[in-house]
Amino acid sequence: MSAKNIIFLILILLGIIGYLSFNTSILDKINDQNITSTDLFKDYYDNARELLNTLTIDEKISQMLLVRHPSQNDLSIQKNYQFGGFVFFASDFKDKTKEQVIKMITDLQNISKIPLLTAIDEEGGTVSRLSSNKNLVSTPFKSPQELYNENGYQAIYDDVLNKSQILETLGLNLNLAPVVDVSTNPNDYMYKRTIGMDTEHTSIYAKTVIEASKKGHVSYTLKHFPGYGNNLDTHITSSIDNKSYDDILKYDIPPFQEGIKAGAEAIMVSHNIIFNIDKENPSSLSKLVHDILIKDLNFKGIIITDDISMNALKDISDTEIKAIKAQNDLLITSDYQNSFNNIKNAYNENIITEEEIDNHVLKILAWKYYKKLI
Helix, strand or coil: CCHHHHHHHHHHHHHHHHHHHHCCCHHHHHHCCCCCCCCCCHHHHHHHHHHHCCCCHHHHHHHCEEEECCCCCHHHHHHHHCCCEEEECHHHHCCCCHHHHHHHHHHHHHCCCCCCEEEECEEECCEECCCCCCCCCCCCCCCHHHHHHHHHHHHHHHHHHHHHHHHHHHCCCEECCCECCCCCCCCCCCHHHCCCCCHHHHHHHHHHHHHHHCCCCCEEEEEEECCCCCCCCCCCCCCEECCCHHHHHHHHCHHHHHHHHCCCCEEEECCCEECCCCCCCCHHHCHHHHHHHHHHCCCCCEEEECCCCCHHHCCCCCHHHHHHHCCCCEEEECCHHHHHHHHHHHHHCCCCCHHHHHHHHHHHHHHHHHCCCC
């Protein structure tokens, strides 16, 4: 073979190698980091399927809704709908004694055919639903940054143990925390709710919280996938994240990876539009974003939307349908009537099939068995 032909073949091979390198998928990049995930609920699917088969379609739809606790008529509402769970806010605990809180939650559990997820945003610091009531918490829960500055990760670990014990005593079994978004700029909206450190330290933080949570009976939720960064407050407005794909992989995803490896049961997805993943849809409604979580990170736990009643989604139609199609298992909503009706109508019109609903409810029920609620 002539030198000219050899050079030609080398150029072709280099071109093929370059093409393959250019088309390396996110999965390849993530697999390079040896990400693994365990199906925590695998021993409970048989029981869950048996229970699932006894439910009506209305009861199945209700199991997928994690509803803001109604300020009035909560027992009659739960008796009618049989929701999968409630999220409790500071107003639900205002001026109540421990005994009153325990009764409030126990009464709801007693009227529920399937035990409820009883959730709270107890991050510590600026987001603490119990801390304003000294009947419930003698000392307000501190932020991750305050804890770390006191005694590093040991203080964070101990705080989770203490917090879990208090929540469990009150009847709360799901904490919508920790915030494992990476933020190092004090001007970021999310900064005060994070550990305020780089990716490496935030990853250790995620791992620490999840490992500590396993010592108790309260589940913790990694949020806000795929990372909030310096985005705007989605309670108020829509927000677009323009970070590059590679930066998201390098800086935002690792804390979720570490949390998953540590045994995270649930992950909350944000309403931010991640332009370089899906420029059309907020993350909570994006199949592309969820594919990263389910397929690439191999997450087998429960995927939860941020509250779909927030302003970031106010101009989007068919929110519940898109959320289910994107592969969320639990939908947080402050408007339970519309959310239920929208899903039921979509089912009646065969836009969402019973099989799709069953797939999500099966996971939720298996999780409840795993948590020993059932």
